[in-house]
Amino acid sequence: MITGAHVILYSADADADRAFLRDLLGTRTVDAGGGWTIAALPPAEVAVHPTDEAPSHELYLMCDDVEATTADLRRRGIVVDPVTDQGWGLLTGVRLPGGGTLGLYEPRHPVATEPG
Template sequence: MITAVHALLYADDPTAARDFFRDVLGWTHVDAGGGWLIFRSGPSELAIHPADAASGPHHEVSFMWDDLDATVAELRSRGADFEGDVGRQPWGRTVRLVVPGAGSILMYEPTHPSAHSLPERGSTT
């Protein structure tokens, strides 16, 4: 049985990225040895989107927040940077969080129903 989703973030500077997740985002973690931190990322969900011809099949990670404005303000106070301002998409409000040494990650406040709190098995539809 699958018990969780383990996401991977590849970084040119993994130490800076790990420090950011630990110190700025404040995520709890375990040290798997030698400073290799594995972070608790909370509830998760997985969506399947159609691939376009240019990019083909690929994977992406994004972070969901209940109150994007409050989260952006709090993270800015801890030293986080963002690409642009909060914007609107048909599926939610978004902004890109800059992760030192690892590019940026989409943060969003969904306006669609979320699946991360559903029971493990079955469907609600």
């Protein structure tokens, strides 16, 4: 039985991104040994989209109110891209200290982690 999912982000500054995610998510963290901090994710879902290009994977965080969330992140000194309306949701990007970007969006579609 599958009991969870483990996401790996590759970073040019792993220590900074680990600390950033710990503070951003505010969830439980564990030390897997040797400084490898692992943060719990909020409830998650997975979607499979068709592509004619090489298969790839993406990670998006979800929120209930993207405008309020991005305002809070900016107050905390976090760089956030402008919000765009994608139809299926309001999308932005959160810049990681290591140079990467995490997607962040307010979904307009049914969310699998919420009761039907």
